[in-house]
Every structure is written in C-alpha cells, then in structure tokens.
Amino acid sequence: xxxxxxxxxxxxxxxxxxxxxxxxxxxxxxxxxxxxxxxxxxxxxxxxxxxxxxxxxxxxxxxxxxxxxxxxxxxxxxxxxxxxxxxxxxxxxxxxxxxxxxxxxxxxxxxxxxxxxxxxxxxxxxxxxxxxxxxxxxxxxxxxxxxxxxxxxxxxxxxxxxxxxxxxxxxxxxxxxxxxxxxxxxxxxxxxxxxxxxxxxxxxxxxxxxxxxxxxxxxxxxxxxxxxxxxxxxxxxxxxxxxxxxxxxxxxxxxxxxxxxxxxxxxxxxxxxxxxxxxxxxxxxxxxxxxxxxxxxxxxxxxxxxxxxxxxxxxxxxxxxxxxxxxxxxxxxxxxxxxxxxxxxxxxxxxxxxxxxxxxxxxxxxxxxxxxxxxxxxxxxxxxxxxxxxxxxxxxxxxxxxxxxxxxxxxxxxxxxxxxxxxxxxxxxxxxxxxxxxxxxxxxxxxxxxxxxxxxxxxxxxxxxxxxxxxxxxxxxxxxxxxxx
Amino acid sequence: xxxxxxxxxxxxxxxxxxxxxxxxxxxxxxxxxxxxxxxxxxxxxxxxxxxxxxxxxxxxxxxxxxxxxxxxxxxxxxxxxxxxxxxxxxxxxxxxxxxxxxxxxxxxxxxx
Numbered sequence: 001x002x003x004x005x006x007x008x009x010x011x012x013x014x015x016x017x018x019x020x021x022x023x024x025x026x027x028x029x030x031x032x033x034x035x036x037x038x039x040x041x042x043x044x045x046x047x048x049x050x051x052x053x054x055x056x057x058x059x060x061x062x063x064x065x066x067x068x069x070x071x072x073x074x075x076x077x078x079x080x081x082x083x084x085x086x087x088x089x090x091x092x093x094x095x096x097x098x099x100x101x102x103x104x105x106x107x108x109x110x111x112x113x114x115x116x117x118x119x120x121x122x123x124x125x126x127x128x129x130x131x132x133x134x135x136x137x138x139x140x141x142x143x144x145x146x147x148x149x150x151x152x153x154x155x156x157x158x159x160x161x162x163x164x165x166x167x168x169x170x171x172x173x174x175x176x177x178x179x180x181x182x183x184x185x186x187x188x189x190x191x192x193x194x195x196x197x198x199x200x201x202x203x204x205x206x207x208x209x210x211x212x213x214x215x216x217x218x219x220x221x222x223x224x225x226x227x228x229x230x231x232x233x234x235x236x237x238x239x240x241x242x243x244x245x246x247x248x249x250x251x252x253x254x255x256x257x258x259x260x261x262x263x264x265x266x267x268x269x270x271x272x273x274x275x276x277x278x279x280x281x282x283x284x285x286x287x288x289x290x291x292x293x294x295x296x297x298x299x300x301x302x303x304x305x306x307x308x309x310x311x312x313x314x315x316x317x318x319x320x321x322x323x324x325x326x327x328x329x330x331x332x333x334x335x336x337x338x339x340x341x342x343x344x345x346x347x348x349x350x351x352x353x354x355x356x357x358x359x360x361x362x363x364x365x366x367x368x369x370x371x372x373x374x375x376x377x378x379x380x381x382x383x384x385x386x387x388x389x390x391x392x393x394x395x396x397x398x399x400x401x402x403x404x405x406x407x408x409x410x411x412x413x414x415x416x417x418x419x420x421x422x423x424x425x426x427x428x429x430x431x432x433x434x435x436x437x438x439x440x441x442x443x444x445x446x447x448x449x450x451x452x453x454x455x456x457x458x459x460x461x462x463x464x465x466x467x468x469x470x471x472x473x474x475x476x477x478x479x480x481x482x483x484x485x
Numbered sequence: 486x487x488x489x490x491x492x493x494x495x496x497x498x499x500x501x502x503x504x505x506x507x508x509x510x511x512x513x514x515x516x517x518x519x520x521x522x523x524x525x526x527x528x529x530x531x532x533x534x535x536x537x538x539x540x541x542x543x544x545x546x547x548x549x550x551x552x553x554x555x556x557x558x559x560x561x562x563x564x565x566x567x568x569x570x571x572x573x574x575x576x577x578x579x580x581x582x583x584x585x586x587x588x589x590x591x592x593x594x595x596x597x
Contacts (some may be wrong), residue, residue, distance in 0.1 A: 124558075131562045135566060138573075145576070147577050147580040147589075150576050152593070154574065154577065158570070162516065172552060173530075175551070464586075465512070469500070469504050
C-alpha cells in the first residue's frame, strides 16, 4: 500500500493518535514497549521522508484553500525532531519504572498534538492543540494523586483555561476582521488589542516570566519523565506558534514587546533559580529563563535553541529527577549528604555544560548565535542571564559525587550524544576568539558569584492564583500599550 | 453591537470573580461564566451581517456558519476541562479538607 506523499504531514498527527488507544487495550509490558518503539520509528520515518521534499503544503481532505492548512518546513523539522526525541527517551526511561498504561496513552496523544502544532497554520486548529495538550498536561502532573500535585495542576488549569478562552476570543475577532483562519492568508491591519489577546496566551504556554508562574510548581512536582516531557517539549509549543506568526500582519512590526518580555524572563528566571534551594524548582526556573532566550532569538536561532534546550533540559531533569526519586530529598542541603552516584553525575555535568554555553557543547552554538544577532541592550541582558545560569547551575554541580559501579543508562547516553554531536558539528558557524573569550568570562564570573553571594529565600507571592491572573492582565495591557505606541 | 457589549460584560464578570473569590469552586464557576461570555461573543459575531441560520429549507443570505462550528468545539473542550477541574477539586477536598486557595497555597509553600 502506498500513501500519497501529499498527505504525509497529517500522518505526523494521525500515527501517534491512532496508536494511542492500543496502549490501553494491550496492557502487558512487552506490547507497550513494542508499540512505543513502533510509534517512534514510524514518526522518524515520516519526518525523514518529508525532509526530502520540504517545504510541503497540505490542505486536509484535499480541500484546497478550505481545509486545515498544514506546512512542513525547516521550523517544523527542528520541532518535530525535538518532540520525538524527548518523548521517545522519556518512554525509554519510564519502562524501568512502574508507570500505568494511561501514561503511555496520554503521552502518545501529547506527541500527536505537539507534532500538529509544529505543522499547522490554522489558528483554530492551534487552539484545539493548545487545549488538548494542556488537558493532558494537567492529568500527567496530577498523576501522583497527592493534594500538592492536584493543587499545582489545578492552578495551571485555571490560569491556562482563562488564557485560552482569551485566545479563542482573539481568533474569533481575527476571523471577523479578515475572514480567514489561515495564518498564511491573513491580510490587512489587525488592531493591537486583538494581537495582544492572541500572543499573551502563547507566551503563557511558552513559560516566560510574568505570565507563567504556574510552571515552577507544576514542573517540579511532576514525576521525572513527566517533568522532562513538560520542560523539554511541551513548553516549546507556544514558541513555534509565535515564530509562525512573525511574518504575518499579526506580528509584523510587533515583535518588540515579545523581545522585551523574553529578555525580562531570561534574567528573572536565573535570579529566582539562584535563590531557590529545591533542585527541581531550580531546573524549572531555568526553563523560564531559557525560554526567554528562545523567544528573543527569533525563528531561526530561537528554534535551534529550543531544540538544544529541550535536549539538555530533559537530560538534567532525568538525572536530577532520578536522584530525587531515589533519595526522597528535594532540598539541595539534604542532597549534599547523599551525593550523586558517579554514572549519574557525569551526565548531569554534560547537561550543565550544555545549558551554560561551554564551547563544544550544544548550548554554546545557539546562545552565541542569539547573542550576536540581537540589538545591544539585548546582548547585555542575555550575557548577564548567562552569568546567572552558570552561577545557579554551579549549585547543582556542587552537590558532588560518590564512587559507584558503572551503569550504562541508554536515555542518558542518547541525550548526551546529541548535546556533544550538535556542539561539535556546528561549531564552525560561531567559533571566533571573541565568542570563546566571552564564554570563558561568563563562566569565571558565574562561578565567582556562586562562591561569593549567598542565596536568599524569596517568598513565592507571584505563584498565588489571583496574583497570577493579575500578572496576566498586566502583561496583556503592557503588550497592548507597546503595540499601540 | 449591543450583543457584543453584553458578551464582553459577561466575560469581565467571570474574570473579576476569578480574582476576588477565594473558594476554588467559586473560581471554577467564574471560569464557566467567562466561557459563556466567549460563546455569546462568537454567536453575535456570526450574526453581525445576516441573521438567517444556514439551514436547508430557508433562503439566504445566511449568517456565517463557521463561528458556530468553531464554538461547538470550544464548548466541548470547555466541558472536558471543567469536568477535570471539578474532579481535581473533589480530590483536593477529600485529601486536604479545604477548598480555600489561600490556605492551599500557604501549605504548599511550606512543604515543597
């Protein structure tokens, strides 16, 4: 049976979606493993086949200009590869633990929604994917069935339901103004209020600072693999939609407020991370900071950083999460007594080198690209944020290691290999005396800060639900005001 | 235009409720009201030019059917989200014995 190449993009959605119910029907471990690998292999094959004929446009059902517009291009390629890698490695990791079939069912559908968000150009289709992936995330976060997890999840549910209702309103208003929901065919002026109502929910989904204080509690309380999926792939969904909107009338001259929010987020994220003592919350705050880099980088460099961040942040969440689950301690002081076993510590360090932007590791490539293509005020902020990244990551490294027997853990190795391969393969594009000196200075200053300044406890006022709604409204008004000027 | 204004007011009432009320159930209720505001907005957008519903044995020009198709999906999603939220609320009240968002937040800050 041969399938028309024109409908390959929609297969990215259909394959994980159709296979998902089988996880609930066949509950033996062996079948679950087979199904999981089948989905990953099929997905990779489809992506490979599509790279040969990129860029490809598809209208679902063959309804030219009427059906849902799907497009597979470079941006989709980077993001779909990231989603498949992160979810595949999380499955690999989860087979060693006692996850219910429901977990595989949900993550499989999550993969489908993430893939769809990477290829769709239809504003309403994006809304459905945003909501569906969020519903899955609520359940995944609350899967431990403890009141803390339930409350973290419920907080996220309320704020994002609030936001997406607004997104839907904006979509309705855009339809009223332009008569189309297809991003590539929107023409004419869109009023600033509608633009801000459309992009602030996407910022909330991307996890940047003022609008996504749901993120630390949710990402840190979730089980290891779920944290990796959420930080590695789930938060990237908002950024890809924003990148899709950049060259349309919606965001033509309006990228300034997003850059400003992204820079604020990059800096605040590391400050909050530095003053935190819960290891998983440190990583969660780093996600807020790194998503700032991604959005400040724009569709080319930002997308590359989104890929790199997804990989090293999942590796960090795997190592730290496994350690937390093994010892039962979240606090950095308590973990210093237990220490990391050698085979885990090595991979933690590789992840940290990646996120800190050390040459030969993947973070260096995308961070240097972003820093060199942004206006001067952005450069200063991003370099400061990099210093903060090194300083707060030093806290994790300072936990130290103890000798243990060497174990080969496949999902650690896959992630570490990708970090190093990307870091070496693309180094020629960014290598220069200046970038190397810059990264060395950042590392030295960062470690000095870690040794000199002691972290203080910051009260978590910003994470209250009503304050989150107010933060959201303030961001909305700020974006509107900047666009209006 | 008056229908759009009413829809916006309903939306705003819901938004204010989420900020002001402390009880989780009341917050969820406010969310529901907000969603109703959006539904009202969409329906009034659809009927902005023509009012006749797009049914076979009537004659056009019809009201735009696309916003209504869109809003049905949104109602279904809203239903799913709301059910999930209510289940979570029920479990929280069973395990913790309180529905005050203030108290839950204080406890989670202390313990995590």
